[in-house]
Each structure stands twice: as structure tokens, then as C-alpha cells.
Amino acid sequence: MPSPATLTIDLNALAANFHALQAAGGAPVHPVVKADSYGLGAAACAKRLMTEGARTFFVARASEGTALRAALGDEPVIYVLDGCAAGRAARLRAANLRPVINTAAQLAEWNEAGGGACGLQIDTGMNRLGFRPDDAPEAFEGLALVLSHLACADDPAEPMNARQRDAFAEVSKRYPGTVRSFANSGGAFLGPDYAFDALRPGICMYGGGPEGRPDARIAPVATLTAEVLQVRDVPAGETVGYSRGFQAGGPTRIATCATGYADGVLRAYSPKGLAFAGGALRPIVGRVSMDVCAVDVTGLDVAVGDRVELFGPNRMLDDAAAAAGTIAYELLTSITARVPRIYVG
Numbered sequence: 027m028p029s030p031a032t033l034t035i036d037l038n039a040l041a042a043n044f045h046a047l048q049a050a051g052g053a054p055v056h057p058v059v060k061a062d063s064y065g066l067g068a069a070a071c072a073k074r075l076m077t078e079g080a081r082t083f084f085v086a087r088a089s090e091g092t093a094l095r096a097a098l099g100d101e102p103v104i105y106v107l108d109g110c111a112a113g114r115a116a117r118l119r120a121a122n123l124r125p126v127i128n129t130a131a132q133l134a135e136w137n138e139a140g141g142g143a144c145g146l147q148i149d150t151g152m153n154r155l156g157f158r159p160d161d162a163p164e165a166f167e168g169l170a171l172v173l174s175h176l177a178c179a180d181d182p183a184e185p186m187n188a189r190q191r192d193a194f195a196e197v198s199k200r201y202p203g204t205v206r207s208f209a210n211s212g213g214a215f216l217g218p219d220y221a222f223d224a225l226r227p228g229i230c231m232y233g234g235g236p237e238g239r240p241d242a243r244i245a246p247v248a249t250l251t252a253e254v255l256q257v258r259d260v261p262a263g264e265t266v267g268y269s270r271g272f273q274a275g276g277p278t279r280i281a282t283c284a285t286g287y288a289d290g291v292l293r294a295y296s297p298k299g300l301a302f303a304g305g306a307l308r309p310i311v312g313r314v315s316m317d318v319c320a321v322d323v324t325g326l327d328v329a330v331g332d333r334v335e336l337f338g339p340n341r342m343l344d345d346a347a348a349a350a351g352t353i354a355y356e357l358l359t360s361i362t363a364r365v366p367r368i369y370v371g
């Protein structure tokens with residue numbers, strides 16, 4: 027019997043998105059599997075991506091890299107985006123992880139520990155991580171990949187995209203023979219001059235659109251469903267949930283569903299959110315509570331034990347995120363460990 031709330035991950039859809047990105051960008055995909063593949067499970071996702079041809083992965087933290095190395099074995103290359111903080115080099119080396127060097131101090135730390143293959147991040151305008159082009163080091167022993175990150179790739183009309191691309195093209199000339207990686211998910215769709223040598227997508231592999239809205243080129247991957255625990259008829263004028271968050275304007279049928287903010291179904295899912303229940307998209311009403319939420323199923327044939335979909339093929343992830351005032355990335359990474367991940371495909 028399925029758990030009350032489950033996150034189903036369609037690995038065939040993941041694979042299809044991986045290939046769609048590669049085709050769109052015209053360069054190999056080095057998947058970003060940080061934050062446990064945006065909550066979907068890095069070991070399972072990366073293993074499938076390896077069978078699709080991926081050989082280089084990015085994580086954010088050394089701890090993620092260590093876990094991924096244990097899951098994948100020795101073959102793939104794993105880069106750690108947050109680099110090599112003081113005291114971390116030995117741990118990275120022990121797990122055969124490559125830091126993405128962001129600062130002179132990180133470079134010194136890495137070299138003092140013996141150096142070896144690593145990446146280098148150049149900040150071309152985001153002002154987050156990496157060397158400014160003027161401060162970037164000369165090519166050095168062990169440098170295997172140089173990257174930069176777009177600030178506005180989800181907006182093709184943003185002029186900063188081309189400025190960053192041109193800055194990256196210029197600075198990467200200093201590192202001949204080094205793999206150049208520039209485009210994230212959005213960047214993969216900006217055109218061939220954004221691709222360089224390797225794409226670095228995350229969200230589009232996991233089912234989010236490149237522009238923060240559903241996109242026909244990207245298949246849904248993750249489906250969050252919850253079981254209906256109880257169905258009740260609420261008379262006109264009565265209220266539902268904490269703080270009387272919803273008042274029935276007329277006779278209303280409420281399905282109380284087994285998912286709440288302890289599963290990562292954020293309180294912000296109401297009052298604008300919708301769930302797919304009984305074959306229709308219906309409002310999530312009242313306050314989302316820790317373990318349950320209420321869906322207005324008036325007029326629908328919904329029974330105890332049925333499942334409602336919070337996002338998935340019938341409620342696109344980007345639409346669910348927009349209704350909650352956030353982005354697909356945050357919706358996915360919010361799903362907590364209480365929700366079992368079920369893999370299909």
C-alpha cells in the first residue's frame with residue numbers, strides 16, 4: 027500500500043529531459059545533482075543519468091560529493107561547487123572529488139594539500155562565487171574545467187545574458203584546452219553561443235521549465251500525491267482549519283488530504299494553490315497544517331483512499347510554485363524526508 031504522501035520520480039522523464047537539453051544546447055550535459063538532485067534523490071537520478079551517458083556531475087557540498095561517490099563508484103568525475111574551504115582539501119582528495127576553486131585562498135588550500143584535478147569559477151557578473159575576470163589566476167597545473175554562471179538565464183530578453191557570455195568567452199581564452207562550462211538549464215535554450223563545451227543544468231532535468239513556467243520541451247518528472255483521509259460536507263457559513271482560514275460560501279465538500287508543511291507542502295500553497303482531485307483542479311482551502319490540507323471537492327466524486335496530486339503531470343510544477351509565490355527549485359527541495367521517494371521507469 028502506498029504511503030499517505032509520496033513523491034514519485036519518473037526516471038524515463040528524467041532521461042528524456044537530459045537528452046532534450048543536450049539536443050537544445052548541442053553540447054554534453056554535466057548534470058547538477060546538488061541538494062540530493064533537488065530533492066529527488068541524487069543516487070537514483072545520477073545512476074540513471076550515467077546509463078544515459080553522463081560522466082561528470084556537479085554537487086554543491088563536499089558531503090554531497092562523498093555520498094555520490096559512494097553511490098556511483100570511481101568512474102564519474104564529481105565537482106564540488108562551493109570549492110575548497112580551509113581544512114577541506116584532504117576530505118575532497120580522499121573521495122576523489124574536484125573542488126571548483128572560487129578564491130585565491132581556496133586555490134592555496136588545494137595546492138598545499140597536493141593539488142590535482144579541479145575546476146575554476148569565474149564570476150562574470152552575478153557577484154556570488156568565483157574570481158572576477160581581472161583577478162582570475164593564470165592557467166595552473168590540475169585545472170580541468172572553467173565555469174561561470176548566468177544570473178538571468180530564465181529571461182532570454184535580459185541583456186545581461188550576452189554580456190556574461192562575452193565576458194566568459196574572453197576570460198576563458200586564458201585557459202586553452204580546459205573544458206568550458208557556462209549554461210545552466212535556461213542557458214541551454216539561449217542559443218549555440220551559450221553552450222561552450224559542457225552544459226550544467228539542474229531544474230530542467232527535474233521537470234521545471236527553462237523560463238520558470240511549463241514548457242513543452244520539458245517533461246514532468248516528480249509527482250507529489252497524498253491520500254484522502256476523510257471527506258466531509260461543510261454547511262454554508264462554517265469554517266475550515268486553523269484560524270478559520272476558509273469559510274464555506276455554500277454547502278461545500280472538503281477532502282482532508284494526508285500532506286502538510288511537515289512534508290514540504292508549504293503553508294504558501296494556500297490560498298492560491300490548486301490540487302488535482304477527482305479529475306479536476308480544485309482549490310486548496312484554509313491553512314495548510316502540519317500533516318494535512320483541505321481541498322474543496324464540491325460536486326466531484328472523491329472518496330477516502332483516493333489520491334490528490336499537488337504537482338505532477340496534471341498540475342505542472344511551475345504553476346504550483348507560482349501559486350505558492352515561489353519557484354520550482356524551492357518547491358522540490360522543500361519536500362522532506364518523511365515523504366518516500368518512489369522511482370518508476
Ligand SMILES: *Cc1c(COP(=O)(O)O)cnc(C)c1O
Pocket residue numbers: 058060107175209210211212226227228229230
Ligand atoms: C544550481 C547551479 C546550476 C544548475 O542551475 P539550473 O538553473 O537548475 O539549471 C548550474 N551551475 C551552478 C553554478 C549552480 O549553482
